[in-house]
Amino acid sequence: MTSSEFQTYIFAYLPQSAQAVPAGKLTMIESGTEVQASQFGYGKRYLQRQDAYAIDPASLALQSAQDGTVQLYEPANGLTMFGAVRDAMPDAWGRRVIENKLKAQPNSLNESQYLEQAGSNRLGALDFRKTQTDNAQAGLLPDVQDLSYLVEAADKIETGEYVPEHLRQIFDAGPSMGGARPKAVITKNGMEYIAKFTAKDDAFNVPQIERATLELARLCGLDVPATEYLWLANNKPVMLIARFDRKPGLNNEQYRTHTVSGLTMLGLHESESANSSYVALADVISSSGAKGFVQQDRKELFARMVFNILVSNDDDHLRNHAFVWDDINKGWRLSPLYDVLPKPQVATERYLHLSVGKQGRLATLDNALSMAGQFGLMDKEAARITNDIAMKTREWRTFFESEMQVPTAECDKVKSAFRRPADIGLDFVEKRLK
Ligand SMILES: Nc1ncnc2c1ncn2[C@@H]1O[C@H](COP(=O)(O)OP(=O)(O)O)[C@@H](O)[C@H]1O
Ligand SMILES: [Mg+2]
Structure with missing residues (x-):
């Protein structure tokens, strides 16, 4: 199979700001659905910023800005993708959402397509744009009031049915967020939340039990984002969890905080997690x-x-x-x-x-x-x-x-x-x- 080269600019939302600036250029070499290699070079202007941060802690430490030469980096430990790029992309759930939108078969798209199709509202503070002057992709997050529609759309995505026109807002509800369970990103009173839904093979009320368990963790003194449990008019349970990678800023803006997974922090591949x-x-x-x-x-x-x-x-x-x-x-x-x-x-x-x-x-x-x-x-x-x-x-x-308020039968x-x-x-x- 012949290889193809994909190039994009990585944009970084700056701390305490609603602005993203180009941080550098990413190249990925792909062969079909496999990524064979990646390369990244920081832009000089980004490196000169006081508030610049490393795009990927394991592979892309900020080089000294004085040095003047632009270095090209490859992912640490022989990985083919930068962990921080992978973290800003969908896992199983988001991929199903994107395939539904494009009417594509499961796992049939290239990694670069999943990357591009996931919209601009991603985990943490990175975005990916074709040129240095491109704006963020348009797309308004749905509101908490739209949850019933989002759940209906998510059910269709789970069963592999195409989402009808009037439920299409799910495509703008953060398909880049990771994980396998059905979910959507929504806003409520100007704050962003991840809404987690039931999945078709659940053996118990997962949204309710997950929420209660997170609250039990809070009771144990652990640091837990705000959570809520909702029972929608269409008899569907939903758990909300406030996003820790978003902070309310000035003028109703959301500031983004650069966030990476533990996997990226350790510079490991998914298959190495269990070791x-x-x-x-x-x-x-x-x-x-x-x-x-x-x-x-x-x-x-x-x-x-x-x-x-x-x-x-x-x-x-x-x-x-x-x-x-x-x-x-x-x-x-x-x-x-x-x-x-x-x-x-x-x-x-x-x-x-x-x-x-x-x-x-x-x-x-x-x-x-x-x-x-x-x-x-x-x-x-x-x-x-x-x-x-x-x-x-x-x-x-x-x-x-x-x-x-978890019923006795659910506790059992x-x-x-x-x-x-x-x-x-x-x-x-x-x-x-x-
Ligand atoms: N409160 C949160 N704020 C920001 N990001 C979150 C939050 N909760 C989860 N995430 C991100 O979304 C991903 C999916 O959420 P998760 O609860 O792990 O779903 P799943 O049960 O499908 O694995 C996580 O891997 C993490 O990157
Ligand atoms: Mg998870």
């Missing part, structure tokens, strides 16, 4: 974290790992962790928490996706404590954090039923996901507390 670990994420916080926040973020990461163990959220892969650029402290912050869902199951021996401690991915509290030092925590402090989260998640049902469907701390090493935690 990675929470310690690898803690290490990257140590080396690239924002000044003054390294310890706070490592502790937060440790607490998330413990929470995931206790609620059996084993979908904790490196795209379900993210980092946001802190322009003031010139470093990366761990993003707020998202995509946390309890997974009901019968197995007593359970594993997370990422490695937890000395016993690998084994989802126990003693394993979580086994490498606490790597998160900058003393044994006793790690035990205290673990114990606190275990005591709160143990009361999940009361919280779900009385605070989150997910109860096997919630671990009894005593079954997974609480005694070890208690010993360390003394």
Whole structure:
């Protein structure tokens, strides 16, 4: 198969501004639906900016602006695409949306087509434009009032039916956002939210349970964006989660914060996620974290790992962790928490996706404590954090039923996901507390 070359400018939305400027030129060599190689060179003017940031932390560190020569970079670790470019593109769900719009077969388009077709409202602060003078692609985000139509359109996309004319606003509802579950980006009172819907094979009310679990995480002290649970007039449940990569600015503008996945931060390919670990994420916080926040973020990461163990959220892969650029402290912050869902199951021996401690991915509290030092925590402090989260998640049902209005029958469907701390090493935690 012959190769073709695709070129585009990467635009970067500037911190505290609604303006995007050209940051440099991206070239991708494609052969059919495969990307064979990528190359990027920063523009000189971008490098001279005080507020310039690295487009990709693992592969595109900002070169010294004084040097004057423009360097061309390739992705680190032999990757064929830059992680930050991949993060600004759709995964399974967004691809189905784009194919529906173009009446194309599943996975039949080139990566560059998915990249271009995803619109200008992407994860984080990057955009892709054909020339240095192009404007952002037009497209108004739907409003929360349009949710019933969006859900109807999403159902059609899931079943492979073409979306009719009057429901086409789903095509402008952030198809570039990642993940596999049906979703849309909407605005509500000038703020942007991701709306997550049901999927056709769901075994329980996923929007309601995901929302309740995120709120349980907040109760455990974790950093969680604002969430809401809605029951639409057409009897469809929806979860809203406020976007952490958007901030309200002046004149009703939305400012964008550069955001990359954990995968990009570590410079890894998707297929390497399952060999990675929470310690690898803690290490990257140590080396690239924002000044003054390294310890706070490592502790937060440790607490998330413990929470995931206790609620059996084993979908904790490196795209379900993210980092946001802190322009003031010139470093990366761990993003707020998202995509946390309890997974009901019968197995007593359970594993997370990422490695937890000395016993690998084994989802126990003693394993979580086994490498606490790597998160900058003393044994006793790690035990205290673990114990606190275990005591709160143990009361999940009361919280779900009385605070989150989750019906008893729904709680029953997910109860096997919630671990009894005593079954997974609480005694070890208690010993360390003394
Ligand atoms: N609150 C949020 N703010 C900004 N980006 C988010 C937020 N929640 C999720 N994302 C981004 O959207 C992607 C898809 O969302 P996610 O909840 O992981 O969906 P799925 O359940 O389909 O995997 C994530 O991988 C992340 O990049
Ligand atoms: Mg996800």
